Amino acid sequence: MAPPAAQPMIQIIDLFKSFGSHQVLSGITLDVPAGSTLVILGGSGSGKTVLMKHMIGLLKPDSGRVVVDGEDIVPLGPEGLERVRRKFGMVFQAAALFDSMTVFENVSFPLREHRKELQEEQIRALVKEKLGIVGLKNVEEKFPADLSGGMRKRVGLARAIVLDPKIVLYDEPTTGLDPITTDYVDEMILDAKKELGVTSVVISHDIASAFKVADNIAFLYQGHIVDQGHPTKLRHSEHPAVKVFLSTWFGKN
Amino acid sequence: MVPAVSTETTQLSPPPPRPPNPFTQAVEAIGHTLTKTVEDIGGLATLLGDVVRWAVRPPYRVVNLMAQLDFVGVGSVLIVALTGVFSGMVFAHQSARAFEMFNAKSLVGPTVTLTITRELAPVFSALMVTMRAGSAMCTELGTMRVTEQVDALETMAVNPIQYLLVPRVLAGLIMVPLLVMVFDLFGVGGGYFVSVAVKGVTAGTFISRTQQWLDPEDIAEGLIKGAVFGLYVALVACFKGYNASGGAKGVGQATTEAMVLSALGIFILDYFVGVLLH
Numbered sequence: 001m002a003p004p005a006a007q008p009m010i011q012i013i014d015l016f017k018s019f020g021s022h023q024v025l026s027g028i029t030l031d032v033p034a035g036s037t038l039v040i041l042g043g044s045g046s047g048k049t050v051l052m053k054h055m056i057g058l059l060k061p062d063s064g065r066v067v068v069d070g071e072d073i074v075p076l077g078p079e080g081l082e083r084v085r086r087k088f089g090m091v092f093q094a095a096a097l098f099d100s101m102t103v104f105e106n107v108s109f110p111l112r113e114h115r116k117e118l119q120e121e122q123i124r125a126l127v128k129e130k131l132g133i134v135g136l137k138n139v140e141e142k143f144p145a146d147l148s149g150g151m152r153k154r155v156g157l158a159r160a161i162v163l164d165p166k167i168v169l170y171d172e173p174t175t176g177l178d179p180i181t182t183d184y185v186d187e188m189i190l191d192a193k194k195e196l197g198v199t200s201v202v203i204s205h206d207i208a209s210a211f212k213v214a215d216n217i218a219f220l221y222q223g224h225i226v227d228q229g230h231p232t233k234l235r236h237s238e239h240p241a242v243k244v245f246l247s248t249w250f251g252k253n
Numbered sequence: 254m255v256p257a258v259s260t261e262t263t264q265l266s267p268p269p270p271r272p273p274n275p276f277t278q279a280v281e282a283i284g285h286t287l288t289k290t291v292e293d294i295g296g297l298a299t300l301l302g303d304v305v306r307w308a309v310r311p312p313y314r315v316v317n318l319m320a321q322l323d324f325v326g327v328g329s330v331l332i333v334a335l336t337g338v339f340s341g342m343v344f345a346h347q348s349a350r351a352f353e354m355f356n357a358k359s360l361v362g363p364t365v366t367l368t369i370t371r372e373l374a375p376v377f378s379a380l381m382v383t384m385r386a387g388s389a390m391c392t393e394l395g396t397m398r399v400t401e402q403v404d405a406l407e408t409m410a411v412n413p414i415q416y417l418l419v420p421r422v423l424a425g426l427i428m429v430p431l432l433v434m435v436f437d438l439f440g441v442g443g444g445y446f447v448s449v450a451v452k453g454v455t456a457g458t459f460i461s462r463t464q465q466w467l468d469p470e471d472i473a474e475g476l477i478k479g480a481v482f483g484l485y486v487a488l489v490a491c492f493k494g495y496n497a498s499g500g501a502k503g504v505g506q507a508t509t510e511a512m513v514l515s516a517l518g519i520f521i522l523d524y525f526v527g528v529l530l531h
Contacts, residue, residue: 056408078412085410096401110409159409169408 007070009034009167009199010055015064017050024050026223028064032216034166037193037200039210041234042220043245048203051220052169055201056088057081069166086114089160089198090169095152097144097159104140107131107159114163130158133195134188150181157188161196168192170202174209182209189213207249211235219245293492293514300492304422307415317420325386325421325487326428330435332385333378337436340373341365341443349452358452362459363466365444370467370475374436375429376523379482382429383515387490390421391511394494395504403495418491425487426480433479437472478526485522486515 010032017025024047032038042048053059054066057073066073073084097106107127111118118126131137134154144152153173160168170189174182186209193200204210210217211231218228221241227234235250237243345365352358394417397403406413441463448454493511497504 053404058404058407082410082412085408088408090405090408092401092405094400096405098397098402098405099400113409113411 007034008032008067009069010201011065011067012051012054013065013067015051015054015066016062017047017054017059018062024223025054025061028220028223028225030218030225030228032199032201034199035193035197036215037189037202037213039214039217040201040203040220041205041207041210041217041245042203043205046220047223048205048220049171052171052201052203055167056085056090056169086163087166088169089157089163089165089167091153091156091160091171091173093172093175095144095149095156097152097155099144101143102140103131103136103142103144103147103155106144106155107162110159110163126162127158130162131155133161133191134158135184150177150184153177153181153185154188157192161192161198164196165198167199167201170200170204172204172206173202174204174206182206185209186212207246296496297488297492300418300495301488303414304418304488304491307412308419308423310415312415314416314420317416318423321420321424322428324389325382325424326431329378329382329385329428329432332381333432333435334439336377336381337369337374337439338443340377340436341369341440341445342447344368344373344440345444345447345452349448349454358454359458359462361448361452361454362445362463365448366441366463366467367471369440369444370437370471371527372475372523374433374440374475375478375482376519378432378436378479379429379486379519380516382425382432382483383486383490383512383519386425387486387515388508388512390487390490391494391497391508392504394418394421394491395497395507398495398497399500399504413495418495421491422484422487425483425485427483429483429486430476430479433475437475474527474530477530478523481522481526482519485518489515489518 008031010030012028012030015025015028016023028051030038040048040051050059054061055068057066057076061074064074068084069087071084073081076084097103098109101109104124104127107130108123111123111126127140128137131139134157136151136154136158139147139151139155144155147155157168173185173189177185189200189202190213192198200213202210202213214231216229217231217234218225219234219237219239219242220226221239226239227237227242234242235246237246345361348364349358349361352360352364394403397417403413403417406416445456445459448459449456490511493507493514494504497507499506
């Protein structure tokens with residue numbers, strides 16, 4: 001676990017968000033200490049993705065604050081947000097690779113956008129290094145459509161970490177993967193934290209995976225964080241929704 | 254007393270839902286279409302503002318612009334030329350038949366040429382570009398939206414309007430007028446061929462009468478219309494694709510809406526631009 005005194009990398013304070021008349025997030029308050037991994041656990045439609053999209057400024061809250069690395073990002077305009085987003089890498093649920101580009105072009109894309117001083121060989125080397133971290137080689141010239149779901153996800157992670165971000169966001173990284181690939185992705189998240197020292201936020205409904213990678217778990221239910229803390233604390237939560245959710249896994253194991 | 258009784262009745266048995274009234278339904282449908290149209294116009298205007306704002310600030314996406322110029326313009330030359338040749342031929346054939354009746358075949362040349370340069374070239378070129386390039390733009394952007402590729406761009410601190418939309422809208426604005434020129438050339442060529450080789454108008458008459466009637470302003474009118482339509486159809490394709498939602502079905506629906514809105518808009522704009530230019 002990260003040292004408790006560390007300043008939080010992401011701080012969410014009393015966040016409210018509704019779409020039309022549908023209240024999705026109701027007063028979320030959450031800290032993510034620097035260098036730690038937070039898993040936001042919850043069922044479908046609990047507002048996990050909406051919460052994550054607020055962290056990187058893809059959505060603006062109705063009220064509340066989102067503080068990233070000491071800066072409130074809610075009032076920022078497009079230019080300010082672009083600056084803040086360079087601190088982030090995001091791994092999407094279905095990888096969201098650019099399907100008109102090869103793996104190499106996908107992973108090198110952020111470098112070409114934001115590190116214009118790099119030479120072609122340096123870009124090649126960096127792409128190779130990051131693909132190595134996620135356990136891929138000789139895939140540079142393939143197109144995303146030619147890769148398996150697990151490989152696409154790994155390319156997505158390579159693309160997310162290619163600029164050495166401070167924070168990596170994972171949107172349901174293990175959904176739809178077979179158990180072996182799931183295990184691999186879990187290791188990948190742990191490695192990224194260990195080797196790159198990144199702060200990670202993972203949204204998931206995969207309980208096994210959550211308990212494996214998390215330093216802290218926050219349980220989201222109907223737009224509220226109903227319980228949060230160290231995984232062992234969550235394991236013995238008294239909240240009925242948490243108990244029901246966790247019993248689907250721990251009840252059988 | 255009376256209100257109390259009526260309340261009690263309501264509580265006991267709520268009135269059965271009325272059968273739908275066809276008249277109210279029709280009014281609702283019209284109202285819905287109107288609201289949607291107003292929303293679309295507002296959305297297009299806002300998007301145009303965003304596109305202009307992001308077009309003038311660096312980085313300039315030259316590579317993307319080149320790719321779109323190639324796709325929208327170069328890729329459409331053949332179908333625009335073919336449409337042009339056959340429109341010119343059909344038009345010459347029909348107008349020759351009509352003018353024959355009162356022995357005025359010498360007017361076929363100017364009639365064909367003026368109609369092509371002022372009206373047919375911009376309208377048909379824009380329709381062909383809508384069909385070929387607009388539909389592809391809309392589905393591509395829609396698919397990128399629903400598979401979160403647009404979100405991915407944003408999280409990588411790349412503005413999707415600047416990266417994706419600006420090159421496409423510029424390509425429409427620049428390339429459709431050029432395609433109008435291609436249409437002019439091939440359309441008049443087709444008209445000349447049918448008039449002279451089939452309908453027995455002499456080459457000298459066709460050319461001299463056309464020179465007599467055709468002014469540079471007529472060609473300019475077609476080019477201005479082409480620019481307006483090109484901007485419009487690219488903007489509509491981008492607007493519908495960029496705001497698509499709801500998976501494959503949503504992308505399909507967005508493309509249908511884009512095609513309808515583009516084609517209708519071309520004819521409506523054609524009238525108003527024509528009026529404004531005179």
